[in-house]
Amino acid sequence: MPPVNPFSAIGPVLIAVSLVSAAPAGAQTKEQKAGARAAAEAGGDAFDAGKYAEAADLFERAERLVHAPPHLLYAARSHVKLGHLVEARELYLTLTREQLPDSAPRPFRDAVQMGEKELAELEPRIGYVSVVVQGGAGASSVVVTRNGQPMPAELLGVPTPSNPGEYSYQATAEGMESSASSIKLRDGARETVLLTLRDIPGYVKKDPAPGTAGSGALSGSGSLRTPAHGDGGASGGRPLLVGSIAGFGVAVAGGIVGTLFLMKSSDSKEAADAKCRPTCLKEDEQEITKLDDDATLQQGIGIAGLVTGGVGLAAGITLLILDQNRSTVQSGARVTPVIGTNYLGIRGSF
Numbered sequence: 001m002p003p004v005n006p007f008s009a010i011g012p013v014l015i016a017v018s019l020v021s022a023a024p025a026g027a028q029t030k031e032q033k034a035g036a037r038a039a040a041e042a043g044g045d046a047f048d049a050g051k052y053a054e055a056a057d058l059f060e061r062a063e064r065l066v067h068a069p070p071h072l073l074y075a076a077r078s079h080v081k082l083g084h085l086v087e088a089r090e091l092y093l094t095l096t097r098e099q100l101p102d103s104a105p106r107p108f109r110d111a112v113q114m115g116e117k118e119l120a121e122l123e124p125r126i127g128y129v130s131v132v133v134q135g136g137a138g139a140s141s142v143v144v145t146r147n148g149q150p151m152p153a154e155l156l157g158v159p160t161p162s163n164p165g166e167y168s169y170q171a172t173a174e175g176m177e178s179s180a181s182s183i184k185l186r187d188g189a190r191e192t193v194l195l196t197l198r199d200i201p202g203y204v205k206k207d208p209a210p211g212t213a214g215s216g217a218l219s220g221s222g223s224l225r226t227p228a229h230g231d232g233g234a235s236g237g238r239p240l241l242v243g244s245i246a247g248f249g250v251a252v253a254g255g256i257v258g259t260l261f262l263m264k265s266s267d268s269k270e271a272a273d274a275k276c277r278p279t280c281l282k283e284d285e286q287e288i289t290k291l292d293d294d295a296t297l298q299q300g301i302g303i304a305g306l307v308t309g310g311v312g313l314a315a316g317i318t319l320l321i322l323d324q325n326r327s328t329v330q331s332g333a334r335v336t337p338v339i340g341t342n343y344l345g346i347r348g349s350f
Helices: 011-018 030-048 052-065 069-082 085-096 106-125 239-274 282-327
Strands: 127-135 143-146 160-162 165-173 181-185 190-199 334-339 344-349
Touching: 030 052, 030 069, 052 069, 069 085, 069 106, 085 106, 085 160, 127 143, 127 165, 127 181, 165 190, 181 190, 239 282
Parallel strands: 127 190
Antiparallel strands: 127 160, 143 165, 165 181, 334 344
């Protein structure tokens, strides 16, 4: 059979479609095969009529129903006609990697051979565009758009196969943007688009979202944030405030215990004194001694409780002041505790 000329009438593909059943069909049904044949025939009519977008769609649908190399060949040819060189190249690559058995129909083998020839002719026509973003030190979440559509970040700086045509590129980041850069890519051309980020005049950056992480974490605006002095976070919150609350708790507990035992000591002394009114009887001496001992012990516990409460109060006030100093360090205010033997006070500068 003579070779099929590129972009000739669609007759040869219809011959191939009639032989679809000769290719390994797997679990494909007769309905799928008939549908693939119908789609390919409609695609052939569209191709001959110059309706290449319709032809590409129909041949690709036929290929999804039943695999046949001529489907890929004519789908690729349709894309070439449309100027979709990148899409055509991918279809040609799929076609040329086909490993046909010796028993494959001749139209199948001819389609693979024509695909190899046409791919070699197409390769020099593929254009490449490299997009490079510069400026905007510290910027993050940079988005580059091509004709208004976001580009994958992984393609930045990579020579990317592109169809011939006109393109407009722009880069944006929070508070920054580049000027739009337009190019007209021709067959086989290699272009580099340089986008320079600059601050947007008058732009006010958003405050970081509450609860964002510390150093190296993205803030709510998408840029890197350095934690402020005394910032809490996952490393422990506000330990001075926690210690202050604990100190006040000790003060309250010590005060209550101390007061109760001092009152109990007073009651024990009064009971001992009552035993000696009007005179101390010998038979009461043992009980009086016990009451005096209890009063002394209770008084000691009471005083210890009050002292402990006082220490807790002093510690609570001190830690609270230190915690407040941490939160107000940026405003220049500072408070310092002053603790003496018989007094507790504060001094500060504002």
